[in-house]
Amino acid sequence: MIQLTSITKVIREPNGHPRTLFADLHFRLGDQDRSVAILGRSGSGKSSLLRLLAGLDTAYRGEYLADGMLLPRSAAGMARHRAAAVGIITQRYDLLPERTVLQNVRLGRADKQAATEEALRSLELVRLRGLAATRVRHLSGGEAQRVAIARALVKRPRLVLADEPTGALDASTEGEVLELFARLQDLGHRFVIATHSPTIAASCDRRLLLQDNALAELP
Numbered sequence: 001m002i003q004l005t006s007i008t009k010v011i012r013e014p015n016g017h018p019r020t021l022f023a024d025l026h027f028r029l030g031d032q033d034r035s036v037a038i039l040g041r042s043g044s045g046k047s048s049l050l051r052l053l054a055g056l057d058t059a060y061r062g063e064y065l066a067d068g069m070l071l072p073r074s075a076a077g078m079a080r081h082r083a084a085a086v087g088i089i090t091q092r093y094d095l096l097p098e099r100t101v102l103q104n105v106r107l108g109r110a111d112k113q114a115a116t117e118e119a120l121r122s123l124e125l126v127r128l129r130g131l132a133a134t135r136v137r138h139l140s141g142g143e144a145q146r147v148a149i150a151r152a153l154v155k156r157p158r159l160v161l162a163d164e165p166t167g168a169l170d171a172s173t174e175g176e177v178l179e180l181f182a183r184l185q186d187l188g189h190r191f192v193i194a195t196h197s198p199t200i201a202a203s204c205d206r207r208l209l210l211q212d213n214a215l216a217e218l219p
């Protein structure tokens with residue numbers, strides 16, 4: 001389904017020195033892979049890899065293929081790919097606390113009626129429809145996380161990228177998020193999850209370790 005081939009990425013450290021983040025990195029997510037965990041120590045580049053998969057970063061060497069087609073490197077081309085196929089759950093959720101749950105989920109959509117219907121359907125999936133009119137600042141951490149998931153799902157993306165999705169949650173809320181992810185996988189969404197959580201890693205079909213600038217498959 002998606003494939004990164006021979007990716008090399010060099011970043012500049014704050015002191016101006018170049019640092020190789022990825023060197024000849026390969027990644028493949030097949031149609032049969034429901035969920036893949038990306039593990040690795042802090043600073044190894046997990047979030048950077050998700051940004052690259054999301055098309056938010058195009059400053060790398062190598063190839064990114066989706067369904068066998070080479071993706072365009074332009075910002076507009078990657079934005080189209082993202083809009084058609086990718087949902088992103090960011091590490092800090094990036095919700096607007098003074099807006100309602102519904103407003104956060106349908107954010108930025110021009111057609112109000114259709115956008116509202118899609119957002120409500122998405123909230124239904126994460127079982128938060130009842131809180132649609134609630135301001136986000138009144139939510140618990142677990143509820144806010146589900147709003148972030150609903151927003152990522154609003155365009156029914158095949159690929160969902162989740163960056164440390166349960167980092168701020170207690171163990172039982174983490175369990176609820178995992179159940180939700182499993183349900184969403186049954187509906188056809190595929191997940192790539194950057195995580196430090198052994199529980200999440202164990203729940204995934206595959207585990208990849210980001211180490212020494214590349215990915216290695218773990219047993």
Ligand SMILES: Nc1ncnc2c1ncn2[C@@H]1O[C@H](COP(=O)(O)OP(=O)(O)OP(=O)(O)O)[C@@H](O)[C@H]1O
Pocket residue numbers: 011012013021040041042043044045046047048049194
């Ligand atoms: N475009 C960039 N320019 C400069 N530095 C960058 C850039 N992108 C990432 N970095 C640096 O690359 C390193 C990897 O960051 P990243 O957030 O991807 O790691 P991570 O594995 O997700 O870490 P954590 O587990 O703590 O979230 C960090 O040192 C970060 O500051």
